[in-house]
Amino acid sequence: MLNRKEVHNSETLNIQIDSRDQKSYLIELSKDCTKFDLNVECLENSFSKFFILNHAESACELNINMVLKQDANCQMGVLDLEKSPLKWNHYVDLKEQGAEYEILSGQLCQEHIKKVCEMEVRHNAPHTNGQMKNFAVLFDYGQYQMIANGNIKKGCFDAQSHQATRVLTLGQGHKTKVIPLLLIDENDVKASHALTIGQPDADQLYYLQSRGLSTKQAVGLLSVGYFLPVIDLVEDEELKDSLRQEMESKVGLHGHQ
Amino acid sequence: MADLVIKDLHVSVENKEILKGLSLTVKSGERHALMGPNGNGKSTLLAAIMGNPKYTVTSGSITLDGKDVLQMSVDERSKAGLFLGMQYPSVVSGVTNSDFLRSAINARLEKPISLFKFIKEMDKAIEQLEMKPDLAHRFLNDGFSGGEKKRNEIVQMMMLKPAIAMLDEIDSGLDVDALRIVSDAINQCQQQTDLGLLIVSHYARFYEYLQPTHAHVLMDGQIVVSGDASLVEKVDQDGYEWIEKEYHVTANKEEDKQPISLGSCGAKKYA
Numbered sequence: 001m002l003n004r005k006e007v008h009n010s011e012t013l014n015i016q017i018d019s020r021d022q023k024s025y026l027i028e029l030s031k032d033c034t035k036f037d038l039n040v041e042c043l044e045n046s047f048s049k050f051f052i053l054n055h056a057e058s059a060c061e062l063n064i065n066m067v068l069k070q071d072a073n074c075q076m077g078v079l080d081l082e083k084s085p086l087k088w089n090h091y092v093d094l095k096e097q098g099a100e101y102e103i104l105s106g107q108l109c110q111e112h113i114k115k116v117c118e119m120e121v122r123h124n125a126p127h128t129n130g131q132m133k134n135f136a137v138l139f140d141y142g143q144y145q146m147i148a149n150g151n152i153k154k155g156c157f158d159a160q161s162h163q164a165t166r167v168l169t170l171g172q173g174h175k176t177k178v179i180p181l182l183l184i185d186e187n188d189v190k191a192s193h194a195l196t197i198g199q200p201d202a203d204q205l206y207y208l209q210s211r212g213l214s215t216k217q218a219v220g221l222l223s224v225g226y227f228l229p230v231i232d233l234v235e236d237e238e239l240k241d242s243l244r245q246e247m248e249s250k251v252g253l254h255g256h257q
Numbered sequence: 258m259a260d261l262v263i264k265d266l267h268v269s270v271e272n273k274e275i276l277k278g279l280s281l282t283v284k285s286g287e288r289h290a291l292m293g294p295n296g297n298g299k300s301t302l303l304a305a306i307m308g309n310p311k312y313t314v315t316s317g318s319i320t321l322d323g324k325d326v327l328q329m330s331v332d333e334r335s336k337a338g339l340f341l342g343m344q345y346p347s348v349v350s351g352v353t354n355s356d357f358l359r360s361a362i363n364a365r366l367e368k369p370i371s372l373f374k375f376i377k378e379m380d381k382a383i384e385q386l387e388m389k390p391d392l393a394h395r396f397l398n399d400g401f402s403g404g405e406k407k408r409n410e411i412v413q414m415m416m417l418k419p420a421i422a423m424l425d426e427i428d429s430g431l432d433v434d435a436l437r438i439v440s441d442a443i444n445q446c447q448q449q450t451d452l453g454l455l456i457v458s459h460y461a462r463f464y465e466y467l468q469p470t471h472a473h474v475l476m477d478g479q480i481v482v483s484g485d486a487s488l489v490e491k492v493d494q495d496g497y498e499w500i501e502k503e504y505h506v507t508a509n510k511e512e513d514k515q516p517i518s519l520g521s522c523g524a525k526k527y528a
Contacts, residue, residue: 202310207347210307211361211413212335221360225351225396253360 002236006030012037017046017072024049024235035061042072044096051234053243054080062088070125071098077233078105079243081250083113090119094128094159102131106230108223108250109142109174120149123159132163135226137251140171149181150191157188164194168226170219220253227251259285259322259338259420259453261306266317268298268305268478275301277478278317281455283421286447288454290464290489293475294497296511299457300344302475303423307341308334321421336365338420342410342427348398354409355379355393358416365417382415385442387435403430411439415446422446423455428463440466461493474500476508 004026007013011033017023017040025048029036033056042048046069054060068074080086092101107115121130136144150161165178180193200222208218227247234240261283268276275298283289291299305312306319308331319326321337329337349357358379363369376393383392386408398406407427414422424443428436440463447454456467464472464486472488473480474497481504482488491499497508 201347204347204349206309206331207343207349208357208361209331210335210341210343211357211417212332212364213361214330214332214364217360217364218332221352221357222349224356225349228351 002026007033007036009033010035014039017042017048019043020045022047026051028053029056029060031055031057033060034058037063040066042068042074044070044072046072048074051077054082054086056082057084059085062086064090066092068094068099068101070096073100076103077230079230080115081108081247083110085113086115088117092121094123094130095125097125097127100129104133104230104233106227107136107144109136109138109144111139112141114143116145118147120151121161123152123156123161126157126159128156129160134165135230137168137223137226138170138174138176141173143175145177147179149183151183152186152189154185156186159189161191166226167197168223169197169199216252220251223251224248224253261421261453262320264318266319267315268301269313269315270311275478279479281480283453283455285420285451285453287471288467288469289456290469290472291455291457291475292492294508296509297476298478299475300425303341303425303457306423307331307339340414340417340419340422342414342422342424344425346398346406346410350396350399352397353394354397357397358413361417378416382412386412387438404435407431408439411442415442418450419452421453425457428458428460436463437466443467461489464489476506481506
């Protein structure tokens with residue numbers, strides 16, 4: 001069952017997922033939200049899904065702290081399409097062995113809007129798994145900063161830390177800073193990081209245009225591919241459809257923003 | 258009734274002239290076979306008509322039903338009724354076939370196509386091309402075999418219903434059975450919509466299936482000889498040499514690419 005929560009200005013939410021429990025949360029940052037703190041503890045063998053949707057209309061600070069116990073499994077999605085700055089700090093502690101965490105984020109950085117994120121997944125036990133996938137689309141003069149850190153402590157053998165950041169830059173004057181970090185103090189681990197930043201491929205654009213899409217629509221369609229993996233995390237089909245329409249409209253797929 | 262008219266077209270790529278005064282008219286219901294040795298301008302012609310930004314039209318004209326195609330952007334050309342089935346279609350990861358096609362159809366409609374109608378039409382096209390049912394949900398050409406990409410181009414053509422379709426070696430990468438399936442689909446599409454076809458191929462069997470009403474041989478940037486389907490047979494049997502002799506032209510020969518030495522890497526030099 002999906003738990004929906006709307007959070008307002010300077011609110012703090014503390015959530016504990018009980019042992020062997022299974023929970024899904026949809027948390028919406030309201031229009032007036034300027035700061036939100038989320039603290040989550042996932043107990044042994046729990047399964048949880050979180051989806052955070054930003055509706056804040058002015059600058060907002062989002063702080064997420066998560067602790068995962070033995071064999072806890074947690075998946076998090078963050079979607080931020082708002083034309084307002086977001087400062088986002090995200091720290092995850094995989095405290096006990098077998099803990100698994102995955103974060104997918106999608107951020108749209110419109111004109112003169114800055115989105116800054118610092119995230120870290122700390123592996124404090126063996127057999128832990130952390131995945132970070134961050135997607136962003138920048139329009140003219142948009143700014144995006146992502147520092148993503150996979151941190152594997154000594155003794156955490158068989159840990160896996162993977163991260164990928166994909167940034168699509170459109171127009172001019174935009175600034176992107178992505179720092180993928182892997183801090184590894186153990187030999188027997190698997191870790192990777194991937195990063196792409198760039199304009200749309202000219203051949204792809206031509207191909208899409210040759211089927212009748214304007215440059216703006218073609219670029220919009222390419223942008224859709226950056227947000228869909230995040231929106232696909234939403235379990236409520238009605239909400240998923242409405243988010244998708246909102247996203248398609250904001251990236252200009254329907255010829256306007 | 259569509260009418261694509263190309264007059265005295267000159268096209269350059271990176272300051273090298275490829276097309277040197279080409280003229281051609283394609284009308285609704287016609288099937289034009291365009292042949293010629295590699296490197297003589299067939300694909301260039303199709304790309305220039307579609308508006309590929311890598312190709313520069315230096316002089317001449319292209320009109321569709323009297324409208325100046327050269328003044329149109331690529332998407333306007335598509336919406337005006339032109340379609341190019343590409344030799345090497347782009348791979349677009351993250352964009353599903355259905356999203357792409359629905360956007361392309363909606364781009365030319367005032368009111369968006371209903372989801373029901375779209376799914377019905379797409380399923381029909383997929384079935385006719387004997388493609389896997391999951392095509393709609395796969396990313397555009399991502400992980401497709403060569404043959405799947407070509408069939409997908411025909412699916413798009415069937416869905417977009419152009420007035421004039423240009424097919425650039427759409428038969429390459431297709432096995433014998435697939436060639437028949439694609440040919441049948443093209444034939445049926447033409448029967449239903451009366452589209453005009455401009456088909457580039459080196460494969461006589463493909464033309465056998467499609468039965469061209471006109472045939473042309475393009476050499477050194479110009480159409481050297483035109484005729485009916487019998488020209489396809491003659492080229493298939495005798496090649497292009499007789500044309501060079503009879504019409505006093507020399508076909509461009511594709512340069513054999515020589516291996517380039519990158520030099521030694523990491524080798525220690527001693528004085």
